[in-house]
Amino acid sequence: MMVDEIVTYETAVTQTLNQHVSVRAFLDKPVLDEMLRTVLNAARRSPTSSNMQTYSIIAVRNPETRQKLAVLAGNQKHIEECDVFVGFLADINRLGIASQMHGETLAKSLETTLVATVDAALVGMSVQTAAESFGLGAVMIGGMRNHPQDVAKLLGFPPGVYMVFGMSIGWPAGESPTAFKPRLPESLVIHHEQYDATDPRPRIADYNAMLAEFYGPRNQNKAAWSGPIAKRLNKPSRPHLRQTLEAMGFHFD
Known part of the structure; x- marks a missing residue:
């Protein structure tokens, strides 16, 4: 065969x-x-x-x-x-x-x-x-x-x-590195024909664990991706940017 x-x-x-x-x-x-x-x-x-x-x-x-x-x-x-x-x-x-x-x-x-x-x-x-x-x-x-x-x-x-x-x-x-930082799983990022709106939380949790393992035992944050993201984005980043860029000659309307 x-x-x-x-x-x-x-x-x-x-x-x-x-x-x-x-x-x-x-x-x-x-x-x-x-x-x-x-x-x-x-x-x-x-x-x-x-x-x-x-x-x-x-x-x-x-x-x-x-x-x-x-x-x-x-x-x-x-x-x-x-x-x-x-x-x-x-x-x-x-x-x-x-x-x-x-x-x-x-x-x-x-x-x-x-x-x-x-x-x-x-x-x-x-x-x-x-x-x-x-x-x-x-x-x-x-x-x-x-x-x-x-x-x-x-x-x-x-x-x-x-x-x-x-x-x-x-x-x-x-x-040169022998291992490369893992990315989000393919199934969560690549969609075919229609956006897959299935609850992403289980796959995010799996990715958190994979990333925490990559970072090694010194990394205490088991929510190694979603945790930092949540903390970093809980308030607007660079809130001055729109006003500044408009003063520099760009429009947002």
């Missing part, structure tokens, strides 16, 4: 994605300019809504500037210690200029704000994947939204530009 062969589909890209870890400790070793350029230009091929390309990328190597950015992000030392910091910007300033070239005025709206933010997120993910494919390490930094106006002033942004998130990039220090 023949047994059907089990086919495993894997490419260099899926291997890179499956081996992703956030890296916050870096060697004192430079990321060559041409390697960085290759990574950033590959990421510019990322999808973008209606070819609007409503994002910009800023690479910062200057140590003094990175030290100031680290403070603005909540004293995240890896911004100082990485070889290069890269910021991913929602950029509708260019759209406004393009509109003016044809006698039109850009109609700023929630949609343009979302499109620019999504564009920046897509290109940022591509940069991280491309960087990791070279053996570089990286970590995304949402803390750049703590003080978006100060970041904009420091880096010279015009109106209509804000940093969605940043990324520390460099050569990883220490050993």
Whole structure:
């Protein structure tokens, strides 16, 4: 009796994605300019809504500037210690200029704000994947939204530009991981045809236990995922953000 062969589909890209870890400790070793350029230009091929390309990328190597950015992000030392910091910007300033070239005025709206933010997120993910494919390490930094106006002033942004998130990039220090942090179960995240609204609590509880085991015996929080999430999100995060971004040239209506 023949047994059907089990086919495993894997490419260099899926291997890179499956081996992703956030890296916050870096060697004192430079990321060559041409390697960085290759990574950033590959990421510019990322999808973008209606070819609007409503994002910009800023690479910062200057140590003094990175030290100031680290403070603005909540004293995240890896911004100082990485070889290069890269910021991913929602950029509708260019759209406004393009509109003016044809006698039109850009109609700023929630949609343009979302499109620019999504564009920046897509290109940022591509940069991280491309960087990791070279053996570089990286970590995304949402803390750049703590003080978006100060970041904009420091880096010279015009109106209509804000940093969605940043990324520390460099050569990883220490050993490569032998185990990777488990994610939520596939059955809870991937839906087919219709959203599965079955009570997720049993699967969340199973994931809590799996994550607690991954963290090891020193972790006392058995609700290792849902517990921190509940505590972190029991009040609005960055409540100033809408008002600040509107002052920077974005609309949410």
